[in-house]
Amino acid sequence: MYKFASTVLHIVFQKFGKQVIAINKEKVPDQPYIVTCTHSGYVEVIMLALSLYPTEINYMAKKELFSKEWSNKFFHSLNAFPVDREKPGPSTLKIPVKLLNKGKSVGIFPSGQRVESGEAPLKRGAATISVLSNKPIVPAAFAGPKEVKQMFAFKYKSFIKFGDPIDPNQLPSDMKKSEKIAKVTELLEERTKELQREVTEIAEKAMRKS
Numbered sequence: 108m109y110k111f112a113s114t115v116l117h118i119v120f121q122k123f124g125k126q127v128i129a130i131n132k133e134k135v136p137d138q139p140y141i142v143t144c145t146h147s148g149y150v151e152v153i154m155l156a157l158s159l160y161p162t163e164i165n166y167m168a169k170k171e172l173f174s175k176e177w178s179n180k181f182f183h184s185l186n187a188f189p190v191d192r193e194k195p196g197p198s199t200l201k202i203p204v205k206l207l208n209k210g211k212s213v214g215i216f217p218s219g220q221r222v223e224s225g226e227a228p229l230k231r232g233a234a235t236i237s238v239l240s241n242k243p244i245v246p247a248a249f250a251g252p253k254e255v256k257q258m259f260a261f262k263y264k265s266f267i268k269f270g271d272p273i274d275p276n277q278l279p280s281d282m283k284k285s286e287k288i289a290k291v292t293e294l295l296e297e298r299t300k301e302l303q304r305e306v307t308e309i310a311e312k313a314m315r316k317s
Contacts, residue, residue, distance in 0.1 A: 109156075109184065113156050113157065113161070113163075114161075116153070116157060120157065127154045127265040127266070128264060128265065128266045128267070129159075130268040130269065130306070131268055131269040131270070132158065132269055134245065134270065134271055134272060135159065135245055135269055135272075136243060136245070136272055138243075139207045139210050139212050139242055140207075140212050140213075140242055140243050140244070140272065141207070141213050141215060141237055141240075141242060141244045142155065142212065142213070142214050142244075142245045142247055143214075143217050143245070143247065143295065144214070144247040144248065144249055144267070145216075145247075145248045145249055145302075146216035146249075148253050150249075150253065150254065150265070152214075152216075154249060154251065154265045155247065155267060156214075158267045162212060163186055163212070164186065164214040165186045165187070165188065165212065165213050165214065166186060166187045166213075166214045167188065167203065167213070167214070167215050167216070168187040168189060169189070172187070172189070188202050188206075199232070200232070200235060200236055200239060203215070203240070204240045207240040208240060213236070215232065215233045215236070217232065217233045217295070217299075231288055231289075231292050233292075234288045234291035234292040234295060235288050237273070238287045238291060242275075243272035243273060243274040243275070244272065244291065244295060245269055245270070245272050245273075246269070246273065246295055246299045246302060247267050247268065247270065247302065248299060248303040248305070248306045249267050249306065250265075250266045250303075250306040250309065250310035251264060251266055251310060252265060264310065264313050264314075266309055266313070267306070268305055268306040268309070269302075270298045270299075271298065273291055273294050275291055
């Protein structure tokens with residue numbers, strides 16, 4: 108379902124010139140990775156998927172979305188897996204680590220909730236998964252329409268800017284696991300905040316020109 112849906116949207120957006128503008132996509136590695144993105148609505152989920160097309164991303168999603176049988180099947184078909192935000196435990200980390208070790212990439216919105224500001228403190232979850240799996244985090248930030256229906260309006264453009272990957276394997280080997288997680292979290296916070304500032308400026312300039 109993910110491949111079909113993303114392909115259809117990719118074709119539609121290409122035809123009408125509405126594809127997301129991915130900046131610095133060359134920074135995304137060929138190996139499996141964790142991609143994080145600022146999050147204020149459902150638009151980012153769609154646009155992040157399109158910006159990385161044809162790579163399939165496996166998304167963390169709140170467990171409430173999987174509460175009914177039909178929604179459970181639907182979201183799983185879109186490569187989403189449930190996370191208990193109220194009681195995150197070891198089991199929360201096992202799924203993404205296993206996916207990464209199988210050669211798949213994982214998408215996380217580290218704020219843990221939809222927020223209007225890109226400056227919400229990032230959770231340690233993404234950093235922990237990165238350290239446990241020894242896979243890099245690619246930070247990203249989004250600027251564009253807030254609602255899904257606005258994605259198809261010609262006056263709105265969508266931008267996603269990718270930053271330099273954060274590779275836990277490049278940290279000193281004598282660092283403790285907890286220290287690595289803290290350092291990756293710190294770097295992720297810093298790079299995400301800067302990316303959000305930069306991509307917001309780009310989007311605002313584009314709006315003024317249109």
